[in-house]
Amino acid sequence: MMKLRIKSTPTTIISIAIYQILGGLVGLGLVSWLLVRTQELNGVLLFIFLISIGLFCLSIKAGSALINKQYKKGLIYSIICQIFQVVAFAVGGYKYDFFSGGRFSAGFNFTDGFTLKFDFALMSSFNMSYNSGTEYYMYINFVAIFLIYVLLDIYDEMYGKKKSSIHDNNLNHLEASQNGSYEI
Numbered sequence: 001m002m003k004l005r006i007k008s009t010p011t012t013i014i015s016i017a018i019y020q021i022l023g024g025l026v027g028l029g030l031v032s033w034l035l036v037r038t039q040e041l042n043g044v045l046l047f048i049f050l051i052s053i054g055l056f057c058l059s060i061k062a063g064s065a066l067i068n069k070q071y072k073k074g075l076i077y078s079i080i081c082q083i084f085q086v087v088a089f090a091v092g093g094y095k096y097d098f099f100s101g102g103r104f105s106a107g108f109n110f111t112d113g114f115t116l117k118f119d120f121a122l123m124s125s126f127n128m129s130y131n132s133g134t135e136y137y138m139y140i141n142f143v144a145i146f147l148i149y150v151l152l153d154i155y156d157e158m159y160g161k162k163k164s165s166i167h168d169n170n171l172n173h174l175e176a177s178q179n180g181s182y183e184i
Helices: 009-037 043-067 071-083 142-179
Strands: 087-091 094-099 103-109 115-121 125-129 137-141
Touching (some): 009 043, 009 071, 043 071, 043 125, 103 142
Antiparallel strands (some): 087 094, 103 115
């Protein structure tokens, strides 16, 4: 089975780490710029800003953990961060759209009929709102899905085999105890 890697697993991990750190930093920069420009900050708006800061910090934390060779933690954080980026939607006045880094998405806009739309972006973005009008859409981010696939494959490569060897070792111990012989 062909593995989707840039030369090797370590190179792929470093590339994803840099991508996530840069995406998180750009996102935090945009949030900071918006905070400075916001004249009035109420409770709901503050809550939305805190969610965006948390998501962009998660992206930075995931990339930092991978660079610091905390692979298990970094891969798990990265997968969680990418899961938050898979779907963007607007329905009933509520809107959610988050991506850190880049995206290539496709989906349907239901606002003025049933329109298939594609979106490509190289900059981080966060949009969460309520009572935002009559916009209806749903997009799937294929960059996030691709990265989840690669991250799960790397996780399985690094940690999936250990589980099976521990499982095999436990089976050998179980068989030995049933035969009356014990090996330590």
